[in-house]
Amino acid sequence: MTPFAEPPATQYDLRFSLLGVPVRIHPFFWLVGLLLGLRGDLTHVKIEELLIWIAVLFVSILVHEFGHAAAVIFYRDRPWIILYGFGGLCCHHPSRHDPWRQIVISFAGPAAGFLLLGFVLSAIHAAEHQVGTVQLGLVPYPVFEPFESANLNFLIVQLIWINFFWGLINLLPIYPLDGGQIAREAFLLSDAGRGVERSLWLSVIAAAGVAVFGVVVLNEIFIALFFGYLAYNSWTILQRYRGFGGGFGGGF
Template structure:
């Protein structure tokens, strides 16, 4: 699910900041499905959602790619399925450099959100007196970049947070760190999949205990978060079994 996908005749290819970028057709499909609720507002808002997701994921992967370039590696960007993938010709040798490369993606999105927020604070553009579509795009860019970065920092493999967790665990417990990080990944993904199911159940019922207890800025789970983290939990379980066999 998170490996380099096969090339298709419908891939969109271009270069950005000198990096080759390939957009797989499944990227557009998944983005369109996730933003299906925006169709209630109109076709234009649904298309704006897809465009915002594209920009947010591309900026995230550019953060990884620029960090690879800084450490002397060539990189290529692939957008597909639930996000993106940055492939480098070689991985930095030092653990600290690998952690920096991993964190560069989420923090690139945070930086974009901060710039947009600061722009609106310093100038009347783009929220005061702007067309509704522009204000919608502005707010959505901030929200998606913030939540996409936070999502990627979760200690679930192969998300960025899961990779940082593995590096930290391997540095702390040589020989057993990968095993420990996969355990953390499995339990975290399983709990989040359960949270997604509970949120979906509350959505179908029109409310519940989570809606009453959690602050409004905490997103409730949904069917797609339950599916995604269920798949990640299963993948972590398989990797954990492989690691147990390898250690044995």
């Protein structure tokens, strides 16, 4: 994901460097991860499953952000990564703005998640357990022949779930998801004057559509609230952008 805004540093931040990329983890990352893990039946919380969930979330979001970081490094800029309450950010100061370059960087995050998913499925196959798909609406969703350990099965189910859907959701043409960035650059390539405005309109409509889908079809109030907020967020950016007579240069 790309920033709403870079969160301020706190004394509880965890900082380290991985493969030469500085990583900072804001305490809200763990808090929101915990809350997401506690969804469902609160009277039967399994500590092992909660810990596995947090570990899977941490690794998956880190892999996604390192996908962006690898593309940034490929273009000889210096990335840094932040994990916070809204997920992850991979930031850099672009040495120059180039739509195709930005599209590659935005796409590299979801692509890294799909690679991790492919690696997990290959590992299951290598352990001589069958891998297949079930049709989930329009998309084929990966399933596997379970192992003996319930915790291992839980770990794999979460890894598949998050890397599959996190990648797909991130490719929706909604700000500030990766797909929203890709849509903006694609619109800019075809119409530099009105590209940003058009991509914001698309973002409002797509986010509102997903919010309605979340309530009506999935009956998932969390999805509805999240995308309802993104629709509102895009709408306010659009109003501000028009207020500036189109002079708002992006950069959020």
